[in-house]
Amino acid sequence: MTILERSDAASVATLTMNAPARLNALSDAMIAALHHALDGIANDSNVRVVILRGMGKAFCAGHDLKEMQAGRQAEDGGAAYFKDLFDRCAALMARVQSLPQPVIAQVHGIATAAGCQLVATCDMAISDDETRFGVNGVNIGLFCSTPMVALTRNIARKAAFEMLTTGRFVNAREAQDLGLINRAVHSDALERETQELAQSIAAKLPSAVKIGKEAFYQQIQMPVVDAYRFTGEVMVHNMLDQDTDEGINAFLEKRDPDWS
Numbered sequence: 001m002t003i004l005e006r007s008d009a010a011s012v013a014t015l016t017m018n019a020p021a022r023l024n025a026l027s028d029a030m031i032a033a034l035h036h037a038l039d040g041i042a043n044d045s046n047v048r049v050v051i052l053r054g055m056g057k058a059f060c061a062g063h064d065l066k067e068m069q070a071g072r073q074a075e076d077g078g079a080a081y082f083k084d085l086f087d088r089c090a091a092l093m094a095r096v097q098s099l100p101q102p103v104i105a106q107v108h109g110i111a112t113a114a115g116c117q118l119v120a121t122c123d124m125a126i127s128d129d130e131t132r133f134g135v136n137g138v139n140i141g142l143f144c145s146t147p148m149v150a151l152t153r154n155i156a157r158k159a160a161f162e163m164l165t166t167g168r169f170v171n172a173r174e175a176q177d178l179g180l181i182n183r184a185v186h187s188d189a190l191e192r193e194t195q196e197l198a199q200s201i202a203a204k205l206p207s208a209v210k211i212g213k214e215a216f217y218q219q220i221q222m223p224v225v226d227a228y229r230f231t232g233e234v235m236v237h238n239m240l241d242q243d244t245d246e247g248i249n250a251f252l253e254k255r256d257p258d259w260s
Contacts, residue, residue, distance in 0.1 A: 004033035005055075011048040011202040012195070013041050013101075020056025026114045027064035031088050038095045048202040048209070050099065051194055052122060053106040059131070062113030062147075063089070065140075086146055089114060093121045093150060097217050100210040102201055106194040108187065112169075113137050117147035120154045120180060123213065126194045128187040129172045133180060136167035153220075155179050205247060205259055211238050 005016040015037055017024035024030070041047050054060055063085070071081035096103050096118075105111075107127035111119045112134045119125050119133065135144035135151055144151075144164055152160045155178040163170065172184035185193045201209065215234040219227040238244055243259045250257035 003027075003029050004037055006037060008047065010199065011046065012051060012198045013044070013047045013049075014051040014053065017052075017054045017060060020054075020058075022064060023058040023061035023110070024054040024056065024115070025061050025064040025067075026089060026092075026118070027067050028085070028088075030064075031085075031092050035088075035092050035095055038092075038099055041101065042099055045206075047101055048204075048206050049198040050101050050103045051106050051198055052103060052118070053194075054108070056109075058109035058115075059105070059107040059111045059127075060115030060118055061110060062115045062117075062137075089117075090146065093117065096121050097123070098214075100206075100213065102209065102213060104194055104198055105181075106190060107131050107181065108190060110134070110169075113144050113147055116180075117144075117150045120147070120150035124197065125181040126190065126197065127172045127175065127181050127184050128190045129184040130187060131172045131175070131184070132169040133172075133175045134167065134169040135164050136169065138165060139167035151180075205241075205243050205257075207241055207243060208238060208247075211241075 001018065003017070003019055005018050007014050007016075015034070017030060017034075019025065019027070019030060038050075041050060068078075068082070068085070071078040071085070074081060102123045105119045105122035105125035107119055107125055108131055110132050113136060116133050116135050135147045137144040137147075148160070148164055151163070159178050162168065170178065172181065175181045176184050182197075183193070211234060215231055219231050222230060243257075246259060247257045
């Protein structure tokens, strides 16, 4: 069985985490498979959007706790292994956001701890309306400090702190209201809604989307004045793209653009 499956159609690459018996936990193997797949997609000009989903009854239940506990058998009690694990997980999250193509999480069942971190890290997320989200490590004595990084960049501080300190799960509607996901839909419509969003983005000029995604994550960390200065330079670069010139001319001439 392949732990991560990829299928491509209509400029969209769908990555399916395929470890349903472990609720698609972010095991060492899953982290490596996801990172490797994203590296390959980054250089694939045929892919304009990525969808990330999970097989079975859950999207992702976070780190593999059995694997983590096994790491304690080392002479240092697991310190080196744990540091390496969280570094590799952080590198995976960074890869999602440095990918040229937008990544959409298609979420169902549960997304907990590092699984919730993965949802928060993806550029967009759509879930079915029965999904539950949590950064619930505190319930077993492990505060979700690394998932906190992505969570606090998605939702309000007080809501994030409550989730982190109580381990409380939020439902899909609350997750939508908080800004963790774009929207919640009926389970029968989940795949269709995700595909429609993906195709809407895939129809746009890929170079413009790539420029925009990179700039989005850079400017969001800047003071406002610096962000305007930076994005002004980005827009100059974008305007000088021949395909952008064609897109503007096509709009003015009321025709479809002939992009290369």
